[in-house]
Each structure stands twice: as C-alpha cells, then as structure tokens.
Amino acid sequence: MRFLxxxxxxxxxxxxxxxxxxxxxxxxxxxxDLLAPATHSxxxxxxxxxxxxxxxxxFNPIRAGSVATKERVIDRATGKPLVFAVVDxxxxxxxxFVNARTADEAQFLRVTxxxxxxxxxxxxxxxxxxxTDAPSYYEKDGGFVFDRPLGIKRNVVILPKGYELVGSxxxxxxxxxxxxxIHVSFLNDRDDQLPVKIVGRxx
Numbered sequence: 001m002r003f004l005x006x007x008x009x010x011x012x013x014x015x016x017x018x019x020x021x022x023x024x025x026x027x028x029x030x031x032x033d034l035l036a037p038a039t040h041s042x043x044x045x046x047x048x049x050x051x052x053x054x055x056x057x058x059f060n061p062i063r064a065g066s067v068a069t070k071e072r073v074i075d076r077a078t079g080k081p082l083v084f085a086v087v088d089x090x091x092x093x094x095x096x097f098v099n100a101r102t103a104d105e106a107q108f109l110r111v112t113x114x115x116x117x118x119x120x121x122x123x124x125x126x127x128x129x130x131x132t133d134a135p136s137y138y139e140k141d142g143g144f145v146f147d148r149p150l151g152i153k154r155n156v157v158i159l160p161k162g163y164e165l166v167g168s169x170x171x172x173x174x175x176x177x178x179x180x181x182i183h184v185s186f187l188n189d190r191d192d193q194l195p196v197k198i199v200g201r202x203x
Contacts, residue, residue: 037144143201
C-alpha cells in the first residue's frame, strides 16, 4: 500500500513538472520579420523567460555567421529597458551560468536582469535585434529562400511585403497580417532543431 501511494505521488510530481515545463515553453516565441531579400536581413523579436534561480543574467547566443545590430531588451513585467552587452564564450562561462563546454569564441548577448531570478519564480524579457545572414536568407530565381534551423518551440516567419509563399520544408500554419504580409507559424515538437526552409516569390 505504501509503495502504491509513493508511486502515485511520484507520478503526480512528474505531471506537475511537465506542466510547468510546457508553460515555460509556451511562453517562448521568436518572430522573424523578413526585410527585403537583397539585404539578407531580418528583424527578430524574442520572448523568453529566465528561470535559473539566482542568475543575474540571461545569455542569448548569437549564431555563428550572423551579424547582430539594433539590439535592445526590455523587462516584460515593467516595459523598462534592460542593460546588455555582447560577450564571448569565455566571459559567459566565467559567470557560472553558461555551460562549461561552451566554446571560448562563441558570442552571446548578455542581458542584465532587473533583479536576480528569485527562488521558484522567473524573469520575462523581450529581445529585439536585426540579423544579417546571407547564407540563411538570400535571393533566388526572382524570389527568396529563408533556410534556418530553429531550436525553440514556437517560431513565426513574416514574409516581406509583396511576396507569396511557394514552399515550406516543415509543416506550418499560414495566415495574413493586417497589412497583407504572409505570416508562417511553426511548432517545434522535436527534441532538436526544426529544419525551417521557406521559399517565396514576388507577387
């Protein structure tokens, strides 16, 4: 009887843990707003929740090969701007809040949170930036290709104005923005990155 009760308690705890993870994952989303294909650039809005207890920072990796500009960060609870800096992997590891196996030459946007993450709580932030990355966003046959594996659970790609969607390598939900631009939504249900490849052409 005791063993059965223990099993039920463990099962309930696992369910609660999975539910908490699902809620955190549901809160995390990245929006890629594609600029004109000739620029190889796209604006990014990234909503994320910092949950590591005691951490005064959130480290957002800058993907190798991408050039980040126009960065700004706000605290989603207050709307106030947060201080940030670009640091290398060595500096990020020195904080004690980044995986020790991170390469020294890796690049991060280090966001200073409004306060260290409290116990059993979280800090919700929003990161704005523009990426220029010719290998993953480029012109082709009078249209464009956006080819970029995406790791988080929810991602949205907004096509540049005047372009239509002609292909997507992964299942997606397609809708229209108020200004007529095409909005492509992806849900990553994998344990690794989702291979997102979108092909568009001029209307």
